[in-house]
Amino acid sequence: MSDQSLYERLGGTYAIAGAVDVLVDRLFANVAVNANPAVHEHHGNPANAPGYKFLVTAWSIEAAGGPKCYPGRDMVEVHETLNIDDHGFDAVALEVAATLSFLGVPDAEHKEFMDIIESYRAQVTGADRSTTPA
Template sequence: MATQQPPQPSLYERLGGIYSIAVVVDDFIDRVMADARLNANPAVNEAHHKVPPAGFKYLVTEMVGWASGGPQKYTGRSMRDAHQHLNITPKEWEAFMDDFQQTLEKFKVPAGEQAELKAIVQSTYGDIVIGEG
């Protein structure tokens, strides 16, 4: 008789839950909001200075908790609604992903979990980035 494998813990559990996610998001959003490569886009720069960082961090933390299998429910606007007016280019997306990588490395997030997180973020590309620009 085959023994049943115990279920794999969710990404949320493997990341350490909402407290660990919140710490990583805090660093990441600080990094993104100060990134000159992103703030060179006037619409992004304006958005970064219009939205209080604490509220932005709250929504991103909520979203990552939800997307990684935690009990949170994301209550913010859709990615398309939140970003369509920002004219984000593929080059700006690359800068954003570079910031994400730097934060993941700073907190020594294991490679498997990094890959899963990056796949979640990458799934939003079509709603955030305008055509080649």
């Protein structure tokens, strides 16, 4: 394996921003992703796209081992009111994988980034949140 971080092997900030630009357009148009009404409400407003692209780019840079630049909230807080289930998570993960393939990301980097995405499943779906009995 290379001594370079995944961030560097993906091409750094400009390449990651370019990939996120493609990805977010795909996510905003994806019927399965937007089947969740809370997600659709956010994606249904085109004015949200630039800010969302910025946050996903910054998050991706950090997650891939690049510089600290993500100013957003943590994944649990961001997703706690969206009621994302495994099906919704899988729909997003499929778009991430398809975008990486479309852009020609090599297999090793593709797998490494998808492993990062998968490592957030419990935080995004709420599977690791403590629940209080009713």
